[in-house]
Amino acid sequence: MPDKVVSHIDANVILNYLNDDDLDLCGIVKQQIVFRKNWGNNIYKINVYAIGEIAKQLINPVKRTNNDLPSKINNIKKLVMNNHFELIRIDDISPDWVNHFKEINKLDKIIQYADKFNIALFCADVDAKIFYTFDKGIIKSEKVNKYIKRLDPAKRIKEME
Numbered sequence: 001m002p003d004k005v006v007s008h009i010d011a012n013v014i015l016n017y018l019n020d021d022d023l024d025l026c027g028i029v030k031q032q033i034v035f036r037k038n039w040g041n042n043i044y045k046i047n048v049y050a051i052g053e054i055a056k057q058l059i060n061p062v063k064r065t066n067n068d069l070p071s072k073i074n075n076i077k078k079l080v081m082n083n084h085f086e087l088i089r090i091d092d093i094s095p096d097w098v099n100h101f102k103e104i105n106k107l108d109k110i111i112q113y114a115d116k117f118n119i120a121l122f123c124a125d126v127d128a129k130i131f132y133t134f135d136k137g138i139i140k141s142e143k144v145n146k147y148i149k150r151l152d153p154a155k156r157i158k159e160m161e
Contacts, residue, residue, distance in 0.1 A: 004041040008122040009085060010115065010133035011050040013160050015057055018072045044085040045128065047121050051076065051087065053114050090121070097124035100151075107143040111135075119144065123151055132160045 058072050090097070101120035104111070111119075115138055122131040129152075133139060139159050148155045 004043055005129055006043045006045065006125070006127040007130040007132055008118065008125065008128050009044055009046045009050070010118060010131065010135060010138070011046075011053040011057070012134045013132055014046065014050075014054050014076070016134060018054070018058065018075055044132075045088050045125070046085050047088045047090065047093075047118065049090065049114070049121075050118055088121075088125075093121050094124040094126070097121050100124055103147060104144055107147055108141045110137055111141060111144065119148075119157070123148060123155070126152075129154050129156070131155075131157045133157065134160060 054076060055073065058069060058076075097120045100123040101116055104116045104119055104123075105113075108116070115133075115135060119131060119138065122128050131138075131148075138144070139157055141157075145157055148157065
């Protein structure tokens with residue numbers, strides 16, 4: 001049996017699913033995570049800070065497109081309660097995440113702080129090998145990608161597919 005593959009999920013992956021922003025991308029998320037297609041030994045993790053980021057985006061009245069907020073918040077709860085991904089607390093991660101954050105912050109001034117934080121937690125998780133996102137800025141950040149590869153050649157940032 002192949003080794004398990006531990007992946008972190010960026011908040012934008014779950015937001016896409018909850019908002020149905022792009023039906024093709026939403027379908028990818030549903031197949032990969034929600035309906036557990038081809039999971040095999042894959043474990044998907046999301047940190048509590050990313051869940052807060054998702055809730056903040058859903059609550060933001062400027063970005064909200066409809067009044068289905070209670071349903072969307074309930075969907076987040078279902079995703080967590082039904083073990084579609086492991087919820088990780090910051091205490092569960094090595095304190096090295098702080099050093100990773102500082103380094104990532106030096107390397108890339110364009111990536112948003114929340115994303116840098118999530119990537120730093122991914123870097124500090126020794127079991128995690130893939131950081132899934134739809135954010136092209138993260139995916140194309142050569143300096144951040146090289147930094148991650150230096151930490152562990154098996155680690156990588158990858159677009160959800």
